[in-house]
Amino acid sequence: MGNINYDDYLEILFMIKRIIGLSIILTIGGIISVGFTPEKSNDMKSYSTADLDLYYIAPNFNEIDENLLSSNITSSTIFGTPELTRSYIGFKEALAFKESRGDYGIINQFGYMGKYQFGIGTLALIGIKNKNKFLNNPELQEKAFYANVSRNKWILRKDIKWFVNKRMNGIIVTESGILAAAHLAGPGAVKKYLRSGGVEDFTDAFGTTIRYYMKRFAGYDTSFVLPDRKAKALL
Numbered sequence: 209m210g211n212i213n214y215d216d217y218l219e220i221l222f223m224i225k226r227i228i229g230l231s232i233i234l235t236i237g238g239i240i241s242v243g244f245t246p247e248k249s250n251d252m253k254s255y256s257t258a259d260l261d262l263y264y265i266a267p268n269f270n271e272i273d274e275n276l277l278s279s280n281i282t283s284s285t286i287f288g289t290p291e292l293t294r295s296y297i298g299f300k301e302a303l304a305f306k307e308s309r310g311d312y313g314i315i316n317q318f319g320y321m322g323k324y325q326f327g328i329g330t331l332a333l334i335g336i337k338n339k340n341k342f343l344n345n346p347e348l349q350e351k352a353f354y355a356n357v358s359r360n361k362w363i364l365r366k367d368i369k370w371f372v373n374k375r376m377n378g379i380i381v382t383e384s385g386i387l388a389a390a391h392l393a394g395p396g397a398v399k400k401y402l403r404s405g406g407v408e409d410f411t412d413a414f415g416t417t418i419r420y421y422m423k424r425f426a427g428y429d430t431s432f433v434l435p436d437r438k439a440k441a442l443l
Contacts, residue, residue: 388425
């Protein structure tokens with residue numbers, strides 16, 4: 209071999225270092241990849257939902273807060289409503305807060321009006337035909353609420369006698385719960401619900417059910433309301 213000058217010698221050394229360094233990197237990479245090789249016991253095929261009970265009932269958005277109401281947290285803490293007794297006044301104000309946040313002048317997207325969200329058809333049944341007069345008169349709205357509850361109590365008098373204090377769909381049926389549900393769905397729908405053992409439920413446009421109203425407004429004293437088939441809202 210001929211003589212190798214100093215520059216050629218340095219270049220050969222540099223190439224040798226590169227070859228050795230690359231060999232070390234490849235060796236380390238191979239060790240790491242082997243360490244992460246999945247074992248048969250980690251095969252995802254071994255995970256299965258077979259024979260598991262995956263059926264459950266999820267509440268709609270309007271029903272989620274009922275679990276909070278059954279806890280030690282008061283309704284005023286959750287919803288900002290005033291502390292009220294379990295009287296007729298407490299009943300109507302709690303229902304009004306759920307319906308409209310207590311706003312006498314509101315009309316929702318479906319045309320239901322006022323503090324208690326009455327429809328035109330229901331108002332006609334209790335003697336109110338002028339919706340503007342109704343919206344602009346809080347006293348008339350209060351009388352309308354009482355008249356409607358009174359009428360519903362007469363229609364549902366037998367069902368109140370038969371079903372109060374019985375358990376249905378996991379809740380104890382109460383008179384105030386029945387009357388609240390009748391405000392939501394009408395007395396006919398509540399009759400079907402009760403007489404079907406809770407099978408024929410009703411759901412409004414917001415996803416609210418009879419069962420939910422019967423639970424949320426249970427336990428109020430509505431003995432103040434007298435049943436009246438011909439109840440009218442008169443000033």
